[in-house]
Each structure stands twice: as structure tokens, then as C-alpha cells.
Amino acid sequence: MTIGKYSVGAGDRFGKEGVAQVAAFQAIKDAGVDVDIVWNKSNREHKTIGTTPADQRKAADDAVTASGWAGRYFVDADHINMSSVDAFVGHCDFFTLDVTDFIGKPASPESLAAFQARRSSLVGEIEVPGIADPLVITEDLLRAVAERYLYAVEEADRTYRHIKDVKGDAPIVVEVSMDETDKPQKPAELLIILAAVADAGIPIATIAPKFSGRFNKGVDYVGEVTDFLAEFRADVCVANYAVEAFGIPAGLKLSVHTGSDKFSIYPGIGDIIRELDAGLHLKTAGTTWLEELIGLAEAGGQGLDLAKEIYRSAYGRYDELAAPYSDVIDIDQAALPSPDTVEGWTSAQYAGALRHDQSNPAYDRNVRQLLHVAYKVAAEMGPRYLAALDEHREHVARNVTENLLERHLKPLFATR
Ligand SMILES: O=C(O)[C@@H](O)[C@H](O)[C@H](O)C(=O)CO
Numbered sequence: 135m136t137i138g139k140y141s142v143g144a145g146d147r148f149g150k151e152g153v154a155q156v157a158a159f160q161a162i163k164d165a166g167v168d169v170d171i172v173w174n175k176s177n178r179e180h181k182t183i184g185t186t187p188a189d190q191r192k193a194a195d196d197a198v199t200a201s202g203w204a205g206r207y208f209v210d211a212d213h214i215n216m217s218s219v220d221a222f223v224g225h226c227d228f229f230t231l232d233v234t235d236f237i238g239k240p241a242s243p244e245s246l247a248a249f250q251a252r253r254s255s256l257v258g259e260i261e262v263p264g265i266a267d268p269l270v271i272t273e274d275l276l277r278a279v280a281e282r283y284l285y286a287v288e289e290a291d292r293t294y295r296h297i298k299d300v301k302g303d304a305p306i307v308v309e310v311s312m313d314e315t316d317k318p319q320k321p322a323e324l325l326i327i328l329a330a331v332a333d334a335g336i337p338i339a340t341i342a343p344k345f346s347g348r349f350n351k352g353v354d355y356v357g358e359v360t361d362f363l364a365e366f367r368a369d370v371c372v373a374n375y376a377v378e379a380f381g382i383p384a385g386l387k388l389s390v391h392t393g394s395d396k397f398s399i400y401p402g403i404g405d406i407i408r409e410l411d412a413g414l415h416l417k418t419a420g421t422t423w424l425e426e427l428i429g430l431a432e433a434g435g436q437g438l439d440l441a442k443e444i445y446r447s448a449y450g451r452y453d454e455l456a457a458p459y460s461d462v463i464d465i466d467q468a469a470l471p472s473p474d475t476v477e478g479w480t481s482a483q484y485a486g487a488l489r490h491d492q493s494n495p496a497y498d499r500n501v502r503q504l505l506h507v508a509y510k511v512a513a514e515m516g517p518r519y520l521a522a523l524d525e526h527r528e529h530v531a532r533n534v535t536e537n538l539l540e541r542h543l544k545p546l547f548a549t550r
Pocket residue numbers: 145174175176177178179212213390391392393417418419420
């Protein structure tokens with residue numbers, strides 16, 4: 135199945151925000167930009183909330199039917215590997231093969247030797263159209279990248295073959311992700327990794343590398359924006375080159391993971407993809423759930439009380455909630471306001487602290503990150519939380535649509 139040039143992963147932890155999200159995609163479509171919807175919910179999120187991929191499929195189909203969305207949409211088996219794929223395979227048509235856990239594991243000496251022999255022509259200087267200086271690949275670099283990533287690519291291949299065995303000829307979109315790791319992959323490394331992917335015959339549509347800088351959940355990019363954009367641009371050029379040089383399916387595009395909220399890099403990313411006529415997949419990460427909380431807070435009364443109760447619980451359960459996300463959050467715990475302080479907040483104070491508006495002095499990135507990983511608290515409230523979303527639908531939906539459209543889709547895809 136081919137995915138369009140532009141796609142956005144729309145996270146929806148509680149399966150309630152489909153229609154509000156489609157409204158954002160519809161608005162950008164009406165403005166002349168087609169962006170495919172990829173509903174993503176990772177295995178980690180399913181486990182925390184107690185939902186299944188079948189629930190995600192149903193939420194997506196229902197939202198599409200209810201809103202009359204006529205564009206493409208997909209359901210993403212997000213961050214899966216051989217140990218988790220089976221629960222997803224029957225319900226998904228987009229597969230994010232997450233091989234991060236296998237980075238650094240050694241492939242067999244035979245496969246390492248075979249890869250280096252097969253790809254020995256990469257050693258030297260490679261002129262990649264669009265990159266000013268040639269990429270320099272030494273024997274040492276080829277070997278080091280193979281030692282670090284070849285096994286991970288083999289694992290992606292095992293998972294892909296397994297999916298194919300189950301799905302047969304049903305069309306699927308394949309993404310390979312290696313982003314939740316500490317060490318970024320530079321453009322020359324990405325090129326070598328793509329050679330290994332091509333050798334394995336994985337029909338990859340998108341690849342999510344680990345870029346330089348920090349991609350923390352729910353907050354802006356941390357790092358040198360200019361350096362990031364230079365790297366991103368080079369990676370786009372490498373992906374285009376890999377299509378020509380290695381026979382990877384045309385249209386290969388980069389995927390930016392934990393891509394929601396990275397406002398400082400969106401305008402530059404948008405300029406680059408338009409200049410190079412490249413595609414993009416941007417995977418949001420639970421940002422919608424924060425809009426639910428903002429909506430509840432703005433509703434006041436019991437909605438605000440519930441939002442405060444969630445903060446109190448999150449504050450008290452910091453270690454437990456932060457642990458699964460320790461690599462992708464950066465919270466100054468000592469700077470968090472106490473639950474008693476938050477208890478005294480008005481709707482505007484709560485919403486102001488949480489909404490990702492960096493021009494608002496009330497915005498608090500520590501509060502935002504803590505609540506980002508605190509969705510387990512709402513999940514445990516079960517029907518009480520879900521009923522509050524229904525009761526305050528108007529407030530919640532407005533925030534969900536506005537966040538996706540005004541802070542994400544427009545800065546990325548609307549021409550400046
Ligand atoms: O919390 C999660 O597991 C998700 O936010 C997940 O990380 C997300 O879907 C993602 O892959 C962002 O890149």
C-alpha cells in the first residue's frame with residue numbers, strides 16, 4: 135500500500151479524539167495539502183491503558199466514518215518487534231518495526247563479512263546530490279556501522295517476514311525505527327543502514343533515525359536548530375539517493391518520532407521537504423491527551439477538579455510514571471509545583487501551565503512533561519475519566535483540533 139507524501143501519526147490514547155483530529159486533517163486538506171492520517175498507539179501505551187490494537191482499529195474506523203473523511207488513513211502497529219507483533223498484525227496496515235533494542239548486538243561473523251564484501255563499493259567518497267561535500271565512508275566506518283546495526287536490520291527483516299506470512303498479499307506500509315537510543319545516526323551511517331535494509335529486501339516506506347538533539351515527549355526540540363536542519367536536509371538527500379542506488383521503493387521518506395511539539399524545527403523542516411520535493415512522516419506522541427486535560431481544566435468545575443486530581447496523583451507517583459519514558463523526558467522534579475499549589479489554580483492557570491504556548495509566562499515544561507507521562511492515572515480512573523471527556527466534549531475537541539492544526543499541521547505543511 136502506498137502512503138502519501140505527507141503523513142502524520144495521530145496518537146489518541148483513550149480513543150476519544152478521532153473526530154476532533156480528523157477535523158484538523160480536513161482543514162489542512164481544504165487548504166490544499168493532503169496529509170494522510172496514521173493512527174498510532176504503541177505497545178507501551180496499550181499496556182499502560184489496558185487497550186488492544188483491535189480497540190485502536192475500531193476507534194480509527196469509527197472516527198473516519200463519523201467524520202466522513204475521504205482521505206487515506208492507516209492504523210500503526212507502533213514500536214513493535216517479534217515479541218509484540220502478533221497482537222497487532224490482524225488490525226494494522228502500517229508497521230513501525232522498532233529495532234532499537236537490537237542496536238549494538240552483533241550479527242554473525244558470516245553475515246558481517248558478507249555485508250562488508252557486498253557493500254565494499256561504498257568505501258570512498260560518495261557524491262550525494264544535494265549535499266555539498268561528499269560523504270566519506272572508510273572501511274572502519276562500514277565495519278563499525280555493520281557491527282552496530284546489521285543485527286538490528288536482520289531483526290527488522292525477521293519481523294517483516296513474519297508479518298508477511300500472516301498478511302499475505304494484503305498491502306502494508308513498513309517503517310523501520312531506531313530513534314529511542316542515545317547515539318544519533320549521522321547521514322553516512324544512515325546510508326549504510328539503508329544499504330542493509332535494501333539487502334534484506336524490506337520494502338521500507340519510512341525510516342525513523344535518531345537525530346541529533348533531544349526529542350523529549352511533549353516539549354520543544356532541545357539542541358541547535360541550525361545543526362539539526364543541516365542534518366535533516368542531508369538525511370533527506372541520503373534517503374533519495376538510497377532509492378536510486380539501492381533500489382529501495384520510490385517515495386522513501388524520513389519519519390520524525392516524538393515529533394509532536396517540536397515547534398522550533400517545523401518551519402525549517404517544512405522548507406526543506408518542499409525544496410527537495412520530499413515526503414515526511416511526523417509521529418505525534420500523546421500530545422492529544424494533554425489537550426484533553428487542558429479542555430477539562432478550561433471547563434472548570436468538576437472538569438478542573440479532575441485535572442487537579444490527576445496532577446496530584448502524578449506528582450506522588452513520579453518514579454513509577456517517569457520510568458518507562460526515562461530516555462525521552464527531562465523534568466526538573468524540584469521545580470514542579472506542589473499539588474497543594476495546583477489545587478489553588480484557576481482554569482486559566484492550569485491551562486496556561488499545560489498548553490504548549492511558549493510565549494505564555496505561565497507555561498511550565500516540567501508540569502507538561504510530568505502530565506504527558508501520567509496518562510496511566512487517567513486510565514485507572516476508567517469510566518470516570520472517559521465520562522468527563524464526553525461531558526466536556528466541546529472544550530476538549532476545540533483544544534485537540536487547534537493543537538493539531540495550528541501548532542502542527544500548518545507550521546509544517548502550509549507554505550510560508
Ligand atoms: O507513549 C508512547 O509510547 C507513544 O507516545 C510513542 O512513543 C509514540 O507513538 C511514538 O512513537 C512517538 O514517536
